[in-house]
Amino acid sequence: MTGSMIGADVDALRTLAAEFERDADRLSVLADGLGASLQSVHWAGADAARAREAWRTEGQPRIRAAADRLRQAAADLRWQAEEQGAASAAATASALAAGAMGALGAAGAVGHAGTAESGAVADLRAAADSGSPATVAAAWRKLSASERESLIRDDPGLVGNLDGVPASARDAANRARLDPERAALEEQRKELVAAKAGKAELAAVEAKIRSIDAIKETLELSDRHLLTLDLTQERAMAAVAIGDVDTAQNVVVFTPGLNSTVDGALARHDNDMRLVRQECLMSAPRSTTATVTWIGYQAPQSTADSLTDPHKSVVTDAAAHTGGHQLAQFVRGLDAARETDAHITALGHSYGSTTTAAAALELARDGSTPIDDLVLFGSPGILTNDAADFGLDGGGTYVMEADRDPVADANAFGGDPQDADGVTNLAAWDSRGHSQYLSANGQNKYGDLMSRGNIAAVATGHPENAIEQPGGNHGSGDAARKAAPGLLGLAGPAGAVTGAAVGLNDFIRGRH
Template sequence: MVSVSDVRRWRQPTLDAAFQALGSRRDTLVGFDDELHGTKSPPGWSGPAAEAATKHHGELTERMRRLVAGISAVRRAVGEAADAVKAVQRALGDAEHMAGKHGFSIADDGKIFDVAHPRPTDETQIRERLFIRIELADRVEQVLRRANDIDADLAAVLERAALDRIDDGCGTSLNDASLAGQATGGLSTIGPPKGGSPDDNAGWWSSLSDAERAAMLKEHPDWLGNLDGLPAVVRDQANRAQLPVERAKLNEEVSRLEKEIHDIGQRMLRSSSERTDLSLAHQLAAARAKLAATQENVASLDAIDKTLSRGDRQLLVFDPSGARHKAAIASGNVDTAEHVTVFTPGLGTTVRGDMPAYDDHMNKLRDVAERASEREGKPTSVAAVTWIGYEAPQATLDELLNKNRSVMSDAAARSGAEKLTGFLNGVDASRTTDPHLTAIGHSYGSLTTGLALQKGTGVDDAVFFGSPGLGTSNLEDLKVRPGHSWVVEARGDPVAEFGTFGRDPDLLGAGLLSAKDVTLPDGRHLNASVGHASVEPKVGYLAPGTTSQYNMGLVSAGLHDLVQRDKPLGLGELFRQRARRGPY
């Protein structure tokens, strides 16, 4: 087994030199092709000597062909090994840089040691260091996984060449033999780790050479698009490649269902049996339901295309599985932005119906954050992600009655939280420098966000607005630094009052951000948000020009000192004040 110390000792220049030398030898041998053909028995020569000469020439030609094939196979293997070793050592170097930056060291056997002095005593810092240590261990694991694959592949080619088992093909020239040997000398490229964490995925991707990455994107975009931990630009490219494939598939299904519906209708017209009519009616209803669902997914693709057409967008999730398409689209560059905000919406959300509007509002929030930073003399870059990566509950009778889908249950939120946790961790894992990461959630999406944060993420700030609860009654469960959890509650928002899923969030000790009319010190006036909606024109939580939107923009930019704070005065708080005062 290859160890970290082995990877450190590997010398890519030696492989490069061998690659060049093997190429020179191959070219020299292939250059003898004309001479080899010229030594064939001359026409008209016959007899035992001629037969012996012909046999000897054939044996010599075959030996030359197999030698050239072997050299070509080994040359290709050595060349690809050189590129792969460069990538693996680069990945190990990144891990070692991260280790040194945070007070860790990587031993020769791959174990991670904490060498920080003094050791932190703050619980939050201890938890963060644990996450870093886990990330380092996962990255080193992928380095060794790839290193062992390279070692085994190269050894296999060398062994086949040594045993003269390289196929020289069925051509007639030495060049043909060279091409045949070269075709068999390629190294394999291992796929992503099965069930890997975002750190595993990031470590795997960083261990691939540029050529291997390009091949992976071309041949397996379906592997990469939803793989948390990969760079946003890679996920975007892979997911965009899937869109036309999915559209063609859906259009074919629409045509098939339309024909099926037509055929069933014709059979019903011809039927004279009441029992047959009933059976056909059931089939017709089922086919129409499937057609409607398929057409909705076609409309989801239209919504995604419309959003991406705005430019400066990254398609970070495209998941056509399940009942409804799921997607996440970023405004801005998640790979390079200093601040990344991830928004999770709630009840009734679909890609088809909501992605363009939510993206527009998140883009405006991004603009608020960047402009506020410029006014403070701290210009920065922000990326804002609309994450519809789960199937949010819908306000339909069948979902309301389904305990696994109902908005009155946390089942859908828990399922969504699993995916959101990976996505949030993946943002940090995909980068060598972590951004300031903010998670914001509205309504049922705030429950999904709260449950995700309890699993441990790299989130630096969390904002919950119109929240029915966070799935806990203890703010520390969110694993966010003290003073970096925020709640926004608009006047007349009943959902935000009663703490359906855990205690009312505004009683947990989070910072309370204002959603009221506010005039800023520079004279700008901000409007109040009213009710529960997130994107309702003028009064929604995310509506442009509202105090709520302004506050969330400031948090997204890390400008905590500028936020407009508030005290909750909704219906639930009035009841609590009345209870504290006692009866009249």
């Protein structure tokens, strides 16, 4: 029958899925916003208590359930689009195979098809060994749906941490690993206790158990995706996304710094990224945004062992370069796994800003970086004095320094980031010290924190809406640094650690 179609328009399905996801995001923002308003309004008494309890137990859960149903519908639509695309490709392949069978014989053609399927899996394993996320992404696309499902089920350790594999597959594989990995760690803990092992060895295993528990608790929240689960090093590493990094128009990747661990920091930073995403959705409601908390490296710790090891210490940039390579691979993978380009913004705080800068410099050496914008705050240094080195064609490098932030005054890894050529300094006027850039309370035209509002403006592609601070924020810490290079006359543990960082780093680099 001419003029009829069996199947579906793949592009239309994907467009509809994106619309469903945008609507789900709006509902999530509405649920959070109404709840906050109901809590903050001046209203006391029995009626107020009943209203707040009804909202908590009935109203908010219903809105969130509706958002979850929309997200599930979006996921179903994308699955249908993928199946339809695969079916169309299979139909084309079937027609070609039919011609080949006529020439070569049915038995030979069937044998060749079997070899091709196993060859696709072998190609993926070879791609994994290559270390190229782009090669991995190309190999993954050649797998059939059944091959992908089999790999997720039978080899989740390969799929879950493989940069270049779509987030949906990584999430499914990593979730499947959580309980078996925890059980194995529990057995290891029992063996260590029985063997009367040292405290440090036992503590490391127990920290990994707590890390898995922290991940599982975070994944219970709406629209979370586990993109990395790595237990092979001293401390657990993980990356958790909010939203769909495979399809969102804007993707924000946040790297924290000193003392960041999965068991100790994931919950807090995941909430920070929830608030950043909410700011993005409010400032650009017609676009979709996904955020990632990336604790995918061994962040330096303020322990004697870490401080004295030049490969681990916050006083050198070695851990930043090691972590920067891992972050660069992660970002390459996000970009390669997508069908369309995203606006990718890399955020870095404290030592995480140095790690982010190291990743950006590595990506720039590729000749074309997936990162569109950098936002670096509370930074002890960004490894360059010229933002052009980051290779952000058409994008920008943005720096924020709050008042009384001793780490941002350290200049430990390069000059003051605020003074680097090509940097745009953004205001953080309602933040104080080193740790309030994402979590302080204040009021501005974007929401409840100026620095979050500035991040949202950049991350959604509207940097013109960010509040600039020309010349940066040069306070007493900068004056102390100039008066006594290598040491900061600032009180408190942060000042002590960064003062030591500057002094020891200068000594190691021969600037004493």
